[in-house]
Structures are given as C-alpha cells and as structure tokens.
Amino acid sequence: MKEIALDAIHKSLNAKMVPFAGYNMPISYEGVNIEHQTVREKLGVFDVSHMGEFLISGDKALELIQKVCSNDASKLTDGKAQYTCMPNESGGIVDDLIVYRINEEKYLLVVNASNIEKDWNWISHHNTMDATMRDMSDELSLLAIQGPKAAEAMQALTDIDLQNMKFYTFEVAEFAGVEKVIISATGYTGSGGFEIYFRNEDAAEIWEKVMAAGKDYGIKPIGLAARDTLRLEMGFCLYGNDIDETTSPIEAGLGWITKFTKDFVNSENLKKEKEEGPKRKLIAFELDERGIPRQGYDIVDENGKVIGQVTSGTMSPSLEKGIGLGYVPTEVAGVGNKIQIQIRKKAVPATQVKSPFFKG
Amino acid sequence: MNIPQDCKYTKDHEWVKIDGDTATIGITDFAQGELGDIVYVEVDTLDETLEREEVFGTVEAVKTVSDLYLPLSGEIVAFNDSLEDEPEKVNSDPYGEGWMVKIKFSDASQVEDLLTPEAYKEIIGS
Numbered sequence: 001m002k003e004i005a006l007d008a009i010h011k012s013l014n015a016k017m018v019p020f021a022g023y024n025m026p027i028s029y030e031g032v033n034i035e036h037q038t039v040r041e042k043l044g045v046f047d048v049s050h051m052g053e054f055l056i057s058g059d060k061a062l063e064l065i066q067k068v069c070s071n072d073a074s075k076l077t078d079g080k081a082q083y084t085c086m087p088n089e090s091g092g093i094v095d096d097l098i099v100y101r102i103n104e105e106k107y108l109l110v111v112n113a114s115n116i117e118k119d120w121n122w123i124s125h126h127n128t129m130d131a132t133m134r135d136m137s138d139e140l141s142l143l144a145i146q147g148p149k150a151a152e153a154m155q156a157l158t159d160i161d162l163q164n165m166k167f168y169t170f171e172v173a174e175f176a177g178v179e180k181v182i183i184s185a186t187g188y189t190g191s192g193g194f195e196i197y198f199r200n201e202d203a204a205e206i207w208e209k210v211m212a213a214g215k216d217y218g219i220k221p222i223g224l225a226a227r228d229t230l231r232l233e234m235g236f237c238l239y240g241n242d243i244d245e246t247t248s249p250i251e252a253g254l255g256w257i258t259k260f261t262k263d264f265v266n267s268e269n270l271k272k273e274k275e276e277g278p279k280r281k282l283i284a285f286e287l288d289e290r291g292i293p294r295q296g297y298d299i300v301d302e303n304g305k306v307i308g309q310v311t312s313g314t315m316s317p318s319l320e321k322g323i324g325l326g327y328v329p330t331e332v333a334g335v336g337n338k339i340q341i342q343i344r345k346k347a348v349p350a351t352q353v354k355s356p357f358f359k360g
Numbered sequence: 361m362n363i364p365q366d367c368k369y370t371k372d373h374e375w376v377k378i379d380g381d382t383a384t385i386g387i388t389d390f391a392q393g394e395l396g397d398i399v400y401v402e403v404d405t406l407d408e409t410l411e412r413e414e415v416f417g418t419v420e421a422v423k424t425v426s427d428l429y430l431p432l433s434g435e436i437v438a439f440n441d442s443l444e445d446e447p448e449k450v451n452s453d454p455y456g457e458g459w460m461v462k463i464k465f466s467d468a469s470q471v472e473d474l475l476t477p478e479a480y481k482e483i484i485g486s
Contacts, residue, residue: 016396031451032422033397225396225423290444292400292420315399315422344418 004049005141005203013221020224021113023050028223035226036317039191040358043147043214044222045207052116052137053197054109054123060131061107065099068126070249070270072259076101081168081186084257085249086122087266091273092245093252095119096237098186100170108182108197110142112239126265141203143196145210146222146230150193153217157209158183162194176209178202188227190234190358229314232323235284235355241295242282242311242325251278251327253355280308281333284355287322287341291348298342299326307332310341316357322348323357361484362389364455368471369480370431375455376474383432383471386459387419387450390484395421398450401443403428403461409435412470416461419450431474434465 002023010017015026026047028035038044056064065073071084080101086094095115100108111119116137127133145154151162157176160183165171170184175196182197198206211219228238237243237252249258250273260271287293293313298306313324328339335354340347367375373391377384392398403417410416410430417428440459443449450458465471475483 027423028396031397033399229422290400291402292425294425315420317422 002050002138004047005200006047006049006207009204009207010047010221015221015223021050023113025050026221026223028225029221032223032225032229033317035220035222036229038218038220039147039189039222039226039230040318041148042218043145043149043153043193044220044226045210045214046144046146046222046224046227047141047207048144048195048224048227049141049200049203050113051142052111052113052119052135053140053142054111054120055106055134055136056109056123056131057106057134058130058132059105060129061105063129064123064127064131065107065109066262067129067264068123069097069099070254070258070264070267071099072261073099073101073107074262078103079169079171081170081184082257083168085243085254086119087249087258087264087270088245089266090245091248091266091269093239093243093247093249094122094245096239096243096254100182100184102172114240139199140197141200141206143206143210144187144189144193144227145196145214146187146189146193147191149214149217153214153219154194154210156213165194176206176213178206181206188236189230190236190356190360191230229317232312232314232325233316233318233356233358235325235357237282237325238312247282247327248273248278250274251280252282277330279330280327281330282311282325283328283333283339283352284325284357285323285339285341285350285352286319286357288349288351290322291341291343291346292322293324293326293341293343293350299328300340300342300347301332302338302340304340304347306342307339313341318358322350324350361481362455363477363481365477367455367477368431368474369477370429370475371483372429372431373484374429374431376431376471378471381464381468382437382462383434383465384459384462385431386454387428388480389454392451392454392458395419395424395426397422398447401440401447401450401460403436403439405436406439406461407436409466428460430463432463432465432470433467434463436461437464438462
C-alpha cells in the first residue's frame with residue numbers, strides 16, 4: 001500500500017482511510033452529506049494525490065499524444081487543458097485523462113490512479129516516435145480546491161488573478177509561497193474551483209496555508225465519497241464504473257472529445273460507430289419512487305426484461321432522490337423515457353433525464 | 361463507542377432490547393459509524409413471521425447498502441416509520457429514536473445466544 005504525502009494530516013483530522021487504487025485514501029471526515037453540501041455552498045479541499053501524472057516532452061510529444069488520445073490536442077495552446085480519452089483497439093477505453101499543454105514540447109497527462117501502470121505501458125507501446133516520457137506520479141501531490149468560494153478564498157495565496165481564470169486553463173506560478181505550482185481551473189465537482197499540482201515535499205505547507213486561507217470561508221477537508229456524489233450529480237463519467245475497456249466513447253456520450261480531425265488508435269472503427277450510431281447509450285435517470293440505484297443493478301423494461309445495467313448510482317444529496325447512470329439499447333434511450341431499476345425484489349420506476357442532474 | 365449495558369448484540373452489529381416477549385431491534389453505534397450517512401431504511405416485512413437470521417430489511421447509506429438480519433425468530437409487529445422521513449436518526453441516536461423494528465419472538469431460548477455487551481465490545485475491538 002502506498003502512502004500519500006499528507007497521510008498523517010488526514011489521520012489527525014479523523015479521516016476514515018480506505019485502500020483505493022493501491023493508496024490509503026481519505027474517504028470521508030465528518031460525513032458524506034455535510035462534505036457534499038460544503039463543496040456545493042462554500043469551499044472544500046480534496047487530497048487526490050493518488051492521481052497519476054506523466055510528463056511527455058520533446059519535438060515528438062504532440063505526435064504521441066495525438067496518436068493515443070481521442071481529442072485533438074493540436075487545438076491546445078500554452079496554458080490550456082483538455083479532457084480526452086485513450087481508446088483501445090477493440091472499441092473500448094483504456095482511460096480518460098486531462099492533457100495540459102505547458103509549452104509546444106511539454107505536456108502533462110493526468111490519469112486515473114487505478115490505471116497508472118496500464119496507461120504507462122499503453123503509451124510506451126505506442127511511442128514508436130520516441131517522445132520523452134517521465135512518470136511523475138510518485139513525486140507530485142494534487143489538491144482539488146472546489147466550491148463557489150474557491151477563487152475568493154485562495155486569492156491571498158497567489159498573484160494570479162484566480163477570479164478571471166477560464167475553465168480548463170492553468171498557470172504555473174507561485175502559490176502559498178511555493179514556486180512552480182500548477183494552478184488549474186478544473187475540477188470534478190461542478191461547483192467551480194481549482195486543482196493544484198506541486199511536489200510532495202511541499203504538501204504539508206501548502207495544505208496548512210490552504211486551510212488557513214479558507215478558514216473564514218468555512219473550508220473543510222472533503223473525502224472521496226463526496227467526490228463521487230458530486231461528480232455523479234454532474235453526470236461526469238468515472239472510469240471503472242461508467243466507462244472501461246468495453247465501453248466506447250461514442251456510446252458513453254464522449255463523442256465531443258472524440259475528434260476525427262486526425263488519426264488515432266481505433267479512430268476508423270469509432271468513426272464508423274459514430275456514423276452508424278451506437279447500439280447502446282449511457283443515460284442518466286432519476287428514480288420516480290424511493291430507493292437508491294447502485295452499480296450493477298439491472299435496468300429492466302415494463303415486462304421485467306433486463307435491458308441494461310446501472311453503472312453508477314447514489315442518493316443525490318442535493319436532489320434528495322435516487323440518481324444514476326447506465327447503459328440501455330439506443331432505441332430505449334431518450335430524455336423523458338421510462339425505465340425501471342431492479343432494486344432487490346422490486347422494479348422501481350425511473351425516468352431518463354438530461355445530464356447534469358444538479359443544475360446549480 | 362457507545363455500547364449500552366441494557367441491550368444484547370449480534371455479530372451483524374445489531375442491538376436487541378428485550379421487554380417481556382417483545383424485542384426492539386436496531387443497529388449499533390459502531391455500525392452506523394461504519395456505514396456513514398444513512399439515507400434510507402427499508403423494511404417490507406411488517407406483520408410477517410420470519411426465522412432467525414432471515415433478512416427483514418435493508419439499510420442504505422450514501423455509499424453502501426447493507427441487509428438487516430433478524431436476531432430472533434418471530435413476528436415483526438412494528439416498524440419505526442419515522443425513519444422514512446428521518447433516516448438520519450439512525451446516525452444521531454442509534455439506540456433511541458433510530459430503533460428499527462419490534463418483534464414478538466417465538467423462542468425465548470434464542471435470547472441466550474445473543475452477545476453480551478462485553479462480548480460485542482470484543483468483536484469490534486473497542
């Protein structure tokens with residue numbers, strides 16, 4: 001089990017720590033509902049240092065990224081980030097990730113913790129053009145500072161104008177007295193804020209200063225459990241739940257990050273799938289009655305026939321009802337269409353809705 | 361960790377309070393802490409007669425779902441339906457307002473199989 005740099009701090013805050021993707025991670029502190037609400041209304045900080053970071057550099061860096069990723073990284077300029085995925089050769093997804101363009105010959109790829117080794121091997125395998133690759137996952141820590149008060153509260157720690165940073169842009173600047181911190185206007189909560197990347201040895205100092213700067217704004221540490229309910233209320237995909245080696249980006253609703261302006265791994269087949277239309281689609285649904293959908297529950301039609309599976313589900317803390325994502329045949333998919341979720345012995349009626357569930 | 365002396369316990373982290381031939385049942389302080397925020401308590405076995413160890417309901421937290429096992433054979437005679445609107449009572453007052461069902465138990469000898477507070481304390485290592 002690997003330890004993140006702030007392990008002792010989390011334990012001192014009474015975090016419930018659980019093994020996740022090979023790391024001991026804080027899953028909750030006070031309770032998932034209060035943590036969720038804190039991020040929606042004020043300000044919370046997540047330690048997501050388990051995430052993986054690869055630095056791709058040299059004059060072949062872009063060529064390698066364009067080959068393995070579905071989105072078009074040539075559209076990036078310095079200081080811009082892009083959500084993308086790496087398709088496999090059989091129609092599925094190796095991982096979803098964010099690509100940061102630091103400069104023309106230097107890119108940072110941020111990948112899921114559970115996929116670090118797999119992604120590294122996959123990208124290495126396709127690196128026939130010999131771009132320089134460096135795995136920085138064990139050197140870097142990552143805090144997600146999220147919530148409507150994030151910019152205002154964190155402004156004391158940097159000269160960068162946080163309030164006016166555009167979504168999916170970043171700066172490399174001094175933050176909390178530490179130089180060369182990546183300050184990125186990104187997140188996985190839908191409540192705004194920043195993700196900051198820095199070296200492990202600076203983690204304790206940055207954590208302390210972030211908590212101090214956020215004190216008057218009601219900042220709280222937030223665990224991975226609330227990270228999951230927050231992202232699900234936004235309808236954001238989670239690798240391992242909603243997307244995996246067997247789900248295509250087209251059926252997962254990730255056509256918008258799948259750009260056929262260039263060739264990439266499996267692009268021909270995906271292009272065909274997009275033109276012909278996928279056989280199934282990832283849909284968002286709300287339960288019409290009490291109950292909580294969970295990953296793996298069957299989706300059934302009015303005759304009780306199984307037509308798909310729930311890939312993510314929870315009781316939405318903001319909406320106070322059961323919400324979920326799941327795959328159904330394309331002919332069944334459509335906002336307003338009725339489905340049923342098999343919860344134990346009961347088929348509970350549900351309605352397909354437009355994502356995000358939470359509209360702020 | 362709160363483990364009241366006037367209750368008996370099960371390895372499934374339920375508490376049982378005996379009053380004549382009636383038993384009140386809920387989940388322990390340890391259990392509610394492990395589950396986290398409880399958002400739904402479902403009991404659809406009211407008025408049914410079940411055997412010991414049968415599932416009589418389900419407790420759902422934000423992140424997990426957990427079955428509820430009947431600690432004694434008997435008839436489910438009451439469900440705490442205030443939990444339908446305020447399931448969080450299980451977190452805030454697991455041995456009081458967070459009680460779940462009352463049963464009329466059919467075999468008094470089964471009571472002796474339940475755990476003492478001391479034995480339960482040992483199981484959860486507190």
